[in-house]
Amino acid sequence: MRDRPDVLVIGAGLAGLSCARTLRRAGKSVRVLEASDGVGGRARTDVVDGFRFDRGFQVLLDSYPEARRQLDLAALELQRFVPGALVRRRGRFHRIADPLRQPSALVGTALAGVGSLVDKLRILGLRRDAARGSLDELFARGETSTAERLLRDGFSPTMIDGFFRAFYGGVFLERELSTSSRMLEFTFRMFATGSASLPAKGMGAMASQLAEGLGREDLQLGVRVTRLEGDAAHLADGTAERAGHVVIATDAGAAATLAGSPETRWRGTTCLYFACERAPLDEPILVLDGDGSGPVNHLGVLSVVAPSYAPPGAHLVSASVVGDAATRPDGELEAAARVQLEGWFGDEFRGARLLRVVRVPEALPRQDVPTDAREAAPRSLRPGLWVAGDHVATASIQGALLSGRLTAEAIVAKG
Numbered sequence: 001m002r003d004r005p006d007v008l009v010i011g012a013g014l015a016g017l018s019c020a021r022t023l024r025r026a027g028k029s030v031r032v033l034e035a036s037d038g039v040g041g042r043a044r045t046d047v048v049d050g051f052r053f054d055r056g057f058q059v060l061l062d063s064y065p066e067a068r069r070q071l072d073l074a075a076l077e078l079q080r081f082v083p084g085a086l087v088r089r090r091g092r093f094h095r096i097a098d099p100l101r102q103p104s105a106l107v108g109t110a111l112a113g114v115g116s117l118v119d120k121l122r123i124l125g126l127r128r129d130a131a132r133g134s135l136d137e138l139f140a141r142g143e144t145s146t147a148e149r150l151l152r153d154g155f156s157p158t159m160i161d162g163f164f165r166a167f168y169g170g171v172f173l174e175r176e177l178s179t180s181s182r183m184l185e186f187t188f189r190m191f192a193t194g195s196a197s198l199p200a201k202g203m204g205a206m207a208s209q210l211a212e213g214l215g216r217e218d219l220q221l222g223v224r225v226t227r228l229e230g231d232a233a234h235l236a237d238g239t240a241e242r243a244g245h246v247v248i249a250t251d252a253g254a255a256a257t258l259a260g261s262p263e264t265r266w267r268g269t270t271c272l273y274f275a276c277e278r279a280p281l282d283e284p285i286l287v288l289d290g291d292g293s294g295p296v297n298h299l300g301v302l303s304v305v306a307p308s309y310a311p312p313g314a315h316l317v318s319a320s321v322v323g324d325a326a327t328r329p330d331g332e333l334e335a336a337a338r339v340q341l342e343g344w345f346g347d348e349f350r351g352a353r354l355l356r357v358v359r360v361p362e363a364l365p366r367q368d369v370p371t372d373a374r375e376a377a378p379r380s381l382r383p384g385l386w387v388a389g390d391h392v393a394t395a396s397i398q399g400a401l402l403s404g405r406l407t408a409e410a411i412v413a414k415g
């Protein structure tokens, strides 16, 4: 029988690691049990032949308060996208810039072929709304779906279809915009006040940093918890671990199995990674499908944003598919994506090699109306049993980190 730590944390994603680190800093002994072969959960990076493949395209917003609080952002060497996006619509690229961050781009933005000048002014209004009050207050506001909220604000159907469906399709992983308006305001605030970025070593670098200092006894990989009973966590190998407190910091699906809470419904995505000899686009900017013709909803040339994502002489393109299209078989998806992207970039894309297809059917817990989306609060199921993770906060890196920290602080407060 091994030592009994003060706290067992199940899952070494961002929530579990944030929880473990906060506990350790408060002097608690912690053991993290992780079912897979590495840390990071949904935010992991695989390095193969000099390419960095995040497990699905995602970005860290450097405005996330918890990222600023818990991560050493300088050590992550963040490589930033420029604000705004290039929207492909009706055979042309249109630049949508953020007029508050780049006032010089206002004229180009106002005249871009997506939405009217009035729409662009409404963006300023939405931005003002999103910036109002604390995040707690934002999440306490009434909610509707994002689509209804945008219509109510008076955005034109062209702006909604040409920009919001693609941009928020990428953020929420759904183009119907049925996600809560609270998440619209929350993410809008984060995009307006920060930059979308990639750590130079990939999204997995966040978890590596949080796990620093956890020894082999403290962090055990390849250990799956199958059942919880009293203060015992039963493991797949038939043994059990005990602790004063147990934190279920798994994804929502595993948490439902362990805690008997309701099943989670997910948003999924599929990411196609292509290698090109020459970059099809030499700007670190997000590219969006404003026509909705698909299958690719959003795209980035990651090696232009972060040169460390590809070996010398190569470029890495990440093309993401959301909604039902994400479930199409690999061959079909690749063929359709090639037609679309050759239409966008012509010869620059023609020789692209498909390197990898990353399927993430369980990427984000749905946050449709009525939603649980909130600034996290510690959630205790019974004395000594806690649940942390993005699904008890916001489906985001911010939510996972915050939920982990607050859970740890609540445990520390129990003495």
Ligand SMILES: Cc1cc2nc3c(=O)[nH]c(=O)nc-3n(C[C@H](O)[C@H](O)[C@H](O)COP(=O)(O)OP(=O)(O)OC[C@H]3O[C@@H](n4cnc5c(N)ncnc54)[C@H](O)[C@@H]3O)c2cc1C
Binding pocket: 010, 011, 012, 013, 014, 015, 016, 033, 034, 035, 036, 039, 040, 041, 042, 043, 055, 056, 057, 058, 059, 060, 061, 223, 224, 225, 226, 249, 250, 251, 252, 254, 269, 360, 362, 363, 364, 388, 389, 390, 391, 394, 395, 396, 397, 398, 399, 400
């Ligand atoms: C493709 C994709 C794109 C995204 N884009 C963004 C973005 O741009 N910006 C953003 O802020 N967020 C984004 N997210 C969301 C963000 O990555 C997640 O919200 C966050 O990583 C969730 O962390 P977590 O710790 O709550 O859960 P997870 O990362 O799911 O960690 C849970 C851990 O528990 C382990 N586990 C599960 N069951 C068991 C068990 N029985 N025993 C032991 N261990 C177990 C798992 O292996 C996993 O390591 C994206 C996610 C995906 C997948």
